[in-house]
Amino acid sequence: MLFLISSSPDTKEFKTAFNLAKRMNADVCLLQNAVYASRNSDDTTLYVMSDDIRLRGITENEISGRLIDYDRLVDLMTATDKVVGIF
Amino acid sequence: MARKLTLFVNSSPYSYENTYTAIKIAEASLKKGFETHLVASADGVYNFLKGQKGKGLPHAGDGFKALMEKGLVVDL
Amino acid sequence: MKVDNLLVILRKPPYGTVNAAEAVRHAGAASGFEYKSMLYLIDGGVFTAKKNQDAGDTGFTGLGESLDLMSGEMDIFADKESLEKYSLSEEDLVEGVKIDDGEVLKKAIKEAQSIMIF
Numbered sequence: 001m002l003f004l005i006s007s008s009p010d011t012k013e014f015k016t017a018f019n020l021a022k023r024m025n026a027d028v029c030l031l032q033n034a035v036y037a038s039r040n041s042d043d044t045t046l047y048v049m050s051d052d053i054r055l056r057g058i059t060e061n062e063i064s065g066r067l068i069d070y071d072r073l074v075d076l077m078t079a080t081d082k083v084v085g086i087f
Numbered sequence: 088m089a090r091k092l093t094l095f096v097n098s099s100p101y102s103y104e105n106t107y108t109a110i111k112i113a114e115a116s117l118k119k120g121f122e123t124h125l126v127a128s129a130d131g132v133y134n135f136l137k138g139q140k141g142k143g144l145p146h147a148g149d150g151f152k153a154l155m156e157k158g159l160v161v162d163l
Numbered sequence: 164m165k166v167d168n169l170l171v172i173l174r175k176p177p178y179g180t181v182n183a184a185e186a187v188r189h190a191g192a193a194s195g196f197e198y199k200s201m202l203y204l205i206d207g208g209v210f211t212a213k214k215n216q217d218a219g220d221t222g223f224t225g226l227g228e229s230l231d232l233m234s235g236e237m238d239i240f241a242d243k244e245s246l247e248k249y250s251l252s253e254e255d256l257v258e259g260v261k262i263d264d265g266e267v268l269k270k271a272i273k274e275a276q277s278i279m280i281f
Binding site: 052 | 217
């Protein structure tokens with residue numbers, strides 16, 4: 001299962017989505033404002049959209065997790081049994 | 088095996104980044120030769136209005152039109 | 164004569180929602196119409212001042228660059244506590260954005276004729 005999360009880390013939406021994903025052992029891909037959550041995080045399992053960190057002035061060495069592009073995201077979305085998102 | 092991807096968009100084009108994300112995912116999916124659909128509901132239908140004059144943000148009308156010409160199937 | 168003044172407070176990070184772009188646009192436009200305007204970044208809004216934002220060919224307007232350009236015409240402040248919360252320091256911010264420990268905000272709210280919150 002793959003969760004796509006787009007909300008800013010300081011929102012209720014993000015926290016609900018993120019906690020639910022963890023409880024369900026789902027993979028998580030951070031998009032849009034959710035990419036801020038990959039800064040100073042030690043979670044290396046998160047997928048992080050490269051386009052969205054570039055747009056926000058975040059550099060590769062500021063984040064943990066696996067940087068991906070849209071091509072790779074489509075692979076992940078089509079390989080998994082279920083995609084849950086975006087919120 | 089042919090693969091199929093369907094996106095669901097329910098937010099308006101110039102208040103959120105969802106339009107941009109959807110355009111980029113649909114573009115990547117079409118490039119891979121996947122059958123790609125988009126279903127728009129609620130304010131998502133505004134992405135497909137004619138004559139949009141948005142500036143400073145990705146243009147929803149132009150973006151989706153270009154993808155529809157490449158095979159994106161849209162249902163409202 | 165007292166100069167008209169506008170305070171724009173931005174609470175949301177850029178691009179995910181249009182709030183940041185609109186806050187910057189309104190503060191900038193007011194300053195163009197000879198208002199004294201101030202843009203105050205708080206909570207996730209402080210990310211709008213982050214350096215090296217690269218809009219590339221996305222179609223978005225790069226807002227870090229907008230702040231840099233506008234900072235000569237108007238006051239732009241970032242809230243110290245919010246910056247600390249997100250591990251951002253002065254070196255992470257574009258030129259011309261000043262850091263406030265809360266005193267400027269208190270005064271600005273008291274003195275503003277109009278306040279717009281995004």
